[in-house]
Amino acid sequence: MKKIAIIGAGNMGGAIAASLVGADFRVVCTAKTKITIDRIHKEIPGVEITQSNVVAVSDADIIVLAVKPYISAGVIEEINPVIKPGAIVLSVVATLSLADLNCLLHSSEREMKIMRVIPNTAIRLGKSVTFIAPDSNVDADTLAVAEGIFNRSGKAFVIEEKSMGACMALASCGIAYFLRFIRAAAEGSVELGLRPTFATQIAALTAEGAAALLADGAHPEAEIDKVTTPGGITIKGLNALEANGFTNAVIEALRASCVK
Numbered sequence: 001m002k003k004i005a006i007i008g009a010g011n012m013g014g015a016i017a018a019s020l021v022g023a024d025f026r027v028v029c030t031a032k033t034k035i036t037i038d039r040i041h042k043e044i045p046g047v048e049i050t051q052s053n054v055v056a057v058s059d060a061d062i063i064v065l066a067v068k069p070y071i072s073a074g075v076i077e078e079i080n081p082v083i084k085p086g087a088i089v090l091s092v093v094a095t096l097s098l099a100d101l102n103c104l105l106h107s108s109e110r111e112m113k114i115m116r117v118i119p120n121t122a123i124r125l126g127k128s129v130t131f132i133a134p135d136s137n138v139d140a141d142t143l144a145v146a147e148g149i150f151n152r153s154g155k156a157f158v159i160e161e162k163s164m165g166a167c168m169a170l171a172s173c174g175i176a177y178f179l180r181f182i183r184a185a186a187e188g189s190v191e192l193g194l195r196p197t198f199a200t201q202i203a204a205l206t207a208e209g210a211a212a213l214l215a216d217g218a219h220p221e222a223e224i225d226k227v228t229t230p231g232g233i234t235i236k237g238l239n240a241l242e243a244n245g246f247t248n249a250v251i252e253a254l255r256a257s258c259v260k
């Protein structure tokens, strides 16, 4: 059975570990604090957890690096001597490019297979959109292993690294944008007299309905046209959104979040 080491069992790493329950892997996670160690023990059956990154990585066939960016270089330095030749390294760290990873891991010395993997926080519920950018030496079979892992927790897309900034802004940061829209819609509805919890529930269900229409093959503007009765109330709202810079604000948000 292949061993997968997940370094940093937090929001991302913990969710990846949970998604692997029942898969044909021996899963060993690491965390810093006893609180996380105890929680993972309790919540994810069959997953091993240790405070030692070196113990986790020794003999691992696949390593998932899921620590915060500011400690990632130190953690890589710690585990690098025990990474076995030919290992698959999947880095979730948003700020590290393939060039950074190759440099930090001295990968050419041991023929590692490195990929950047960027999920979003819906991974906890198995609803992540996850982008995989493989290094140039990653073969189709190895790529399929990564796709298999991340299709367990949502939908995985293989992309070129040059698109990672845009994809991450759209889907990883995008979760926050959509939630802010839902929050704003709820606040507006509360001003109109609805209860906050009811308003939030209805806004979320409405977003789900809009997404379902798109999933059914509709074009956004075609569906918008179906809602906007001539001289009706929707067009007044849409025009008020645009008068306040809605489309431009969303475009500017993506530009601001996109790491070049």
Ligand SMILES: NC(=O)C1=CN([C@@H]2O[C@H](COP(=O)(O)OP(=O)(O)OC[C@H]3O[C@@H](n4cnc5c(N)ncnc54)[C@H](OP(=O)(O)O)[C@@H]3O)[C@@H](O)[C@H]2O)C=CC1
Residues within 6 Å of the ligand: 007, 008, 009, 010, 011, 012, 013, 030, 031, 032, 033, 034, 035, 036, 037, 053, 066, 067, 068, 069, 071, 075, 092, 093, 094, 095, 118, 119, 120, 121, 172
């Ligand atoms: N949040 C997001 O939307 C996204 C995040 N990412 C990337 O995912 C990575 C992880 O983020 P996230 O899961 O949110 O972070 P968390 O803080 O939730 O998780 C980090 C984990 O690392 C553990 N940890 C801390 N120090 C060490 C160490 N020295 N060795 C091993 N483990 C350690 C922590 O342990 P303990 O719990 O005990 O403190 C914690 O479990 C980041 O690099 C981020 O860029 C990528 C895409 C989206």
Ligand SMILES: O=C(O)[C@@H]1CCC=N1
Residues within 6 Å of the ligand: 094, 168, 172, 173
């Ligand atoms: O805000 C961040 O930097 C991380 C990366 C993508 C989502 N969260």
